[in-house]
Amino acid sequence: MRNRIRPYAWGSRTAIADLLGEPSPAPHPQAELWVGAHPADPSALLDGPGGSVDEPGAPTRPLTEVIAADPVDTLGRPVHERFGSRLPFLLKVLAAAEPLSLQAHPSAAQAERGFALEEAAGIPLTSPQRNYRDSWHKPELICALTEFEALCGFREPSRTVHLLAALEVPALDHYLGLLSGQPDEHGTRALFSSIITIPPSTLGPLLSDVLAACVRRVQVADEFATEYRTALALGERYPGDPGVLASLLLNRITLQPGQALYLPGGNLHAYLAGVGIEVMANSDNVLRGGLTPKHVDVPELMKVLDFHPGDVPILHGDPGLPGERVYRTPTPEFRLSRLEPVPGRREITHAGPQVLLVVEGELQVADERGRILTVPRGRSVWIGAHDGLVWVAGDAVAYRATDGLD
Ligand SMILES: [Zn+2]
Structure with a gap:
């Protein structure tokens, strides 16, 4: 996959460049690397022989187009039936050198209603005043790659x-x-x-x-x-x-590498500093309460906030496949896990789509048609539901995002 970087001002100038093996510090802040099929910045699949030659000018195809051309086979029937012709999750590398806004995300019902109301009011989708850019909820999970500082939920x-x-x-x-x-x-x-x-x-x-x-x-x-x-x-x-x-008023959290936080709809949070892997439902709906030069809408934020106070559970990951830690959440759109090196190869076949992102070492990915890809640090692989049996091997640490239907 070839992925795009979002240059928000709060981004680090070193973390994403270092991960990708590019000149560091980068000339501009690099806040988020988007790995997925969000219409605003879809990843592209390398289309060359074997799909693996990432050279300047190599032919690519946006993942959104690949999915649209054959949604049932690409996403698998269960995902297509539940979520339609779109990838239900978005994976990101998030690199915060400075705090992000105080924010929360709507529930599914709130997102549907909010989107319909703003459409009816004729607020353009690109307007900075717009709260709801799509009609989907956006639960999210952040897993720390470095120490990661956050404010999350009411104390x-x-x-x-x-x-x-x-x-x-x-x-x-x-x-x-x-x-x-x-x-x-x-x-x-x-x-x-x-x-x-x-x-x-x-x-x-x-x-x-x-x-x-x-x-x-x-x-x-x-x-x-x-x-x-x-x-x-x-x-x-x-x-x-x-x-x-x-x-x-908020819980002040420090995540150690490998620890994760789940943020359901309505959770008030602000990421402060650190590098993490974030997975979320494929939505862009944010309601902000402050700590940002961007659009703030307190009355709308108040409608979606969950005020139940208490400690926020830190997820350490549960055992999955050999060498796999799974960060379990109730969200059907996504499931994130971390693959650590184990001897030999292991099968990671899944009925739906998968994205693998390597953060350390080198991962070999093989499918039942005999194709083998070597994926170095910072690179990612798209595995469609129709790719059949899939195995991985190597000394890599990688993040694996899939739907959360099983
Ligand atoms: Zn958020």
């Missing part, structure tokens, strides 16, 4: 009360009372909605008091030092943004 209320009270900022008392009087999802909703809608004239002085208190707490090596430090970093980058205050 258990009694701990958030503790974190805010320790700041000893009198102007916070009113907000604190919303949660201490009702330490559950209702209190969490009340607190978040008042914070995210504070008028700028109130927010300015409150934020500067809170950030000054964060500086003091960081100096005494508080149990929430990391949380306070995160608010300070966000406050520097996005002065006057209510998302800075809201960040103090």
Whole structure:
């Protein structure tokens, strides 16, 4: 496959270039490598003899066209019946040098309704004001390649009360009372909605008091030092943004390489820094609450948010095939696993489509027609449902994305 890079400003200039073996640092930020068939940036399949010769000028075909030409055979009957003529998942390498926006994604029903309403209102699909660019939900899973820092889901209320009270900022008392009087999802909703809608004239002085208190707490090596430090970093980058205050309500997570987070629809999150493999339903629907120069729509965000507070489970991967760790989620659109080296070859035949992305070493991929591909680090392979029996071998670490139907 030949994959495209999205140059968002928050991207790293080294991580994706290093993975691909290209000159590093790259001249521009490289935020995401898209591996899949999203219409906005589909991967292309090399069309040469054996399909493996990736030279400049080698003939390619967009994966979207390959699927459209023969959707049932390419995707397999079960995937085609459930999701239609489109690849249900999108795989990405995400390389964040700077924080991404505070965001959540809609549920399937919310996405359908939101898309229909914006279509009816005549908001162009390319408009920056557009929330719903398609009618699908977008649950996602991020698996760390390096240490990966994130804010994810609302913290258990009694701990958030503790974190805010320790700041000893009198102007916070009113907000604190919303949660201490009702330490559950209702209190969490009340607190978040008042914070995210504070008028700028109130927010300015409150934020500067809170950030000054964060500086003091960081100096005494508080149990929430990391949380306070995160608010300070966000406050520097996005002065006057209510998302800075809201960040103090969220679980502050550090993933170690190989650990993953599942983010169902409605989960409020912000990726802060690190490199990861991300898989998601093949959608582009994002509702933002702040920490971004992009379009923010708080009322719409409030409609989709899940306010149930608590710890977020970190996924370590369950055993699958030999040497395979599977990150299980309830999402039918995708399944992500990590293949570690094992002696000999192993069969990875699957009834639906598969994408393999090599992150270390070299992977051999063979099919029942006797075709053999050698896939180096940073490269990926498309395996259609009609490719039949497939085996892999070699000393590689690779990520494997498929549908989640089985
Ligand atoms: Zn997201």
